[in-house]
Amino acid sequence: MSDCLPRRLSPVTLTGTHVQLVPLSPAHHDGLVEATRDGSLWELWFTSVPDPDGMAAEIARRLRLADVGTMLPFTVVSLPDRRIVGMTTFMNIDIAGPRVEIGSTWYARAVQRTALNTEAKLLLLGHAFDHLDCLAVELRTHVLNQRSRRAIERIGARLDGILRRHTRAQDGTVRDTCVYSITAPDWPAVRSHLRSLLA
Template sequence: MNESIILEGEGVRLVPLEQHHAEELYEAGCYKEIWTYLPIVVNSLDDMRSWIEAALSRKKQGFEYPFAVLNKETNVCIGSTRFMNMDLQNKGLEIGWTWYTPALWRSRVNTECKYLLLQYAFEQLQLIRVQLKADTRNERSNQAIARLGAVREGILRQDRVLPDGYIRNAYIYSILDKEWPEVKQRLEQYLERIVQNESN
């Protein structure tokens, strides 16, 4: 996979995650509610640096491709997302580790990021399957994934042990290459409606 993937939309720019993003990401991510359903908790700048280091290690091994998400207008980091569980031989990967600063929850940011990631996966990498997962308790994330048009395939039981000791179950979703044109149209229409509403 290309070492320098940059994905650019109307309001966001996804750039390869690097250590120099740590301070801005810590500022964006220093809200306890972000980490409720994620496998780690970031309580300090050192935690964020360690999290980035782990992501870059997985990238070097070829398992993941992490991004910093920037607000195009301010060029400031507002969150992160990544390609993970990459299996390019079998033409599949997962989009995950997605989080944004809470002020942008339920904004266009997540939809635009997912649009850019899915477009790259299906149209540049020529994949046949993209999957997503979410803690079954995380209603906000599950609603957001369903709104994309992803198909819920089932539950991964006792999928992961979280930092507080809770053993989570996760819903697993997928979008297939043959479904992408319809999903793409749905996302473009949704983003267009948001732009129209913002201009009114």
Template sequence: MGLEAIMLAGAHVRLEPLTHGHHDGLCQAVRDGELWKLQVTLVPHPRDVGVFIDDALAAHAAGSQLAFATIDLATGRIAGSTRFMAVDLPNRRLEIGFTFLGRSWQRTAVNTEAKLLMLTHAFETLGMNRVEFLTDVRNSTSRAAITRLGATHEGVLRQHMVMRDGWIRDSALYSITSPDWPDTKNSLMARLDEHHPSAF
């Protein structure tokens, strides 16, 4: 099975395979909070979004990634982007990463449902055994968000990445495995119900 460029949709968010048609909306999302200035993550500057999309399309053609534009259904606006990456179909594992959301959508149902959609696709359609999340050990916001998903912290990859400013990053590693998935799914659905009790 290849990594098909598929759309994933829920009650609050739609994940569309990223194309150059999303360029301007993605630039607006990046400007919402000036996300490129964050030192503990990798978000493109608006002037680099075109290259960001080019790289995502090339990675999909190579079979290693699938990037999405994250669409807020309430407004129709692009809230940010996320992707499947480090995809290893023979060994049934992948990473969810390169996720960013404009400030207006952070800590909302948009991110929760996007992760629910991606994890459901990973485990129930692609048949993954393992989904990983990696983030800078300094990024307390990201680490807390990953923990809220129900992922297990497995350790720290020391001297793992060189950041744009030259900082040599240690990365915190988290995972959700197929045996974890039923409980994780129920927890995410309950969190969505708390956000929008009338939607379920």
């Protein structure tokens, strides 16, 4: 498995009815800046969303991590209008497992809590379990980000625990991180659940 996994982690486009996840590119810069302005997302202290002036640096950072094999970044495109509405990634990639985290995700306010997010998670989880043969997929969030925690729990992930004083937030405060996961045996039920939400 480990011999063929790096090939499978090469950039891929995942397409559904409501959303398309395309490999991140510097050409997406202007669309991503416009998306982040919908809701001034960088002002939320408990998230790490790039501000318009920092978008080019964030794109470059994610692409550098992709080059060394620790991240597979996507631009989130709303269908059918093909409007750029956010970013998401496979990150903290553990080839030996294999195991990945879905993270560094943000969406324009207009598409938050819509079918787009549900379908994006279905596409990412399907790729992780059905194509990469992952043992588990992690999702993490700030302990105080109740909206994110509810969204993660809604898709069927289970809380593994809380990493106390895990990392420092942009404003200098220390973050406690909730770690959730979906395991390979969980996946069939989670897949059916996500499909039912979309239906």
